[in-house]
Amino acid sequence: MNYWLFKTEPGCFSFDNLKNRPNMTEPWDGVRNFQARNYLRDTVKVGDLVLFYHSNIPQPAIVGLATVVREGYPDTTALDPEGEHFDPKSSPANPIWYMVDVRYLKEMTRQVSLEQIKANPLLEAMPLVNRSRLSIQPVTPEQGEIILAMGGTSLP
DNA sequence: GCCAACGTTGGC
DNA sequence: GCCAACGTTGGC
DSSP states (O other): OOEEEEEEOTTTSOHHHHHTSTTSEEEEOOOOOHHHHHIIIIIOOTTOEEEEEEOSSSSOEEEEEEEEEEEEEEOGGGGOTTSTTOOTTOOSSSOOOEEEEEEEEEEEEEEEEHHHHHHOGGGTTSHHHHOTTOSEEEEOHHHHHHHHHHTTOOOO
16 A cells, blocks of 8 residues: 555645545546656556645645545546647547546544645655645655654544 | 746747 | 746745
């Protein structure tokens, strides 16, 4: 089981959206960055734990946990000319972009803010600290466990 | 709203 | 293949 950090702008898709449909799977689509795409396509596996991060708000923070329920498959939003994630270079034969499906696990007892993460020397190697723009980030088990402890949250 | 970081595009 | 221009992200 690997840990990941998935970033989202809550105005676009929030942890509450996930929490309100606890038994549903949700596609993590719209990722349009090659490094993040590679993770989604090749490395993210069923059963991996997702630290759900809210970005672009006054208090960016890890707010909850999700789990991966389907591994990388072509992102259909890239094929929809009407959608905002349309990419004319993608096609069914050459999809370019990939997504995974996730499901709600639990809310953090306490949110773990970016400020707290930056203040913890044990977490300074996280991409979030110095490569904040990457939207799908690997998290080491050590980092993951520290964050769960900071959030007063254990694995379900 | 500003701006730094960084990714992408396209001319050469 | 280099690099300047440009666009986007996201913290502040």
